[in-house]
Amino acid sequence: MSEQITHAPDRPTIVVTDSPSSRDVALISDGLDELNVEVAGLDDLRPLAVLAKDPETGKVVGGLTGRTSLGLLFIDLFYLPPALRGSGLGSEILRQAEQEARERGCRTAVLYTISFQAPGFYLKHDWYVFGEVPCDPPGTSRVFMTKDLS
Incomplete structure (x- = not known):
């Protein structure tokens, strides 16, 4: 452009x-x-990251980034490589982010994901959908989710 x-x-x-x-x-x-x-x-705006690091090299292999502000946890990015998915690591990363947000005084969390990414993962962790917006490719949507942290 x-x-x-x-x-x-x-x-x-x-x-x-x-x-x-x-x-x-x-x-x-x-x-x-x-x-x-x-x-x-x-x-009270503060960045938040929960990182998964390779135990041998110390290099970040995945994790979650976001921020806390005005009583809200915003999850911006969350990624784990395929080999680490389904191991419980993602659940632990999410749990630690939510716990840190509570300690910072957050009452609610928000994020968006894409319908082909991880809405099911968040639903299993007591998040719920409050909106969807169609996007490309056809049949796909941005899924907006929230969770009560209190």
Whole structure:
């Protein structure tokens, strides 16, 4: 995708791109975080990762990333290689993320997955679906899920 630039007099130039700089992303994220703190009066945004590491090399082989903020655990990414799936490791990673979120004061957790990924895994761990949005390929959907952590 090449950049698409739109300009109107006396207004900022609008640029559509698929390669924003990390500085640009940070400016937007930081601005939104400042607004949240100003309105909510809470400054509790913290990253969260639960990592699975190879015991011999110490290298990360999978895990979960997300964040906690305003009483919510957001799970952004969760991946284990096929050889580690079905071993109980994913369940333990999810349990530890949920426990850490509770310790940080979170009452609820949210995530989205894709219908061909892991909704069944989350359903087995007391998550429930609160929405689905069709996406590609045809017959596939984004599945939005939540769990009460209290």
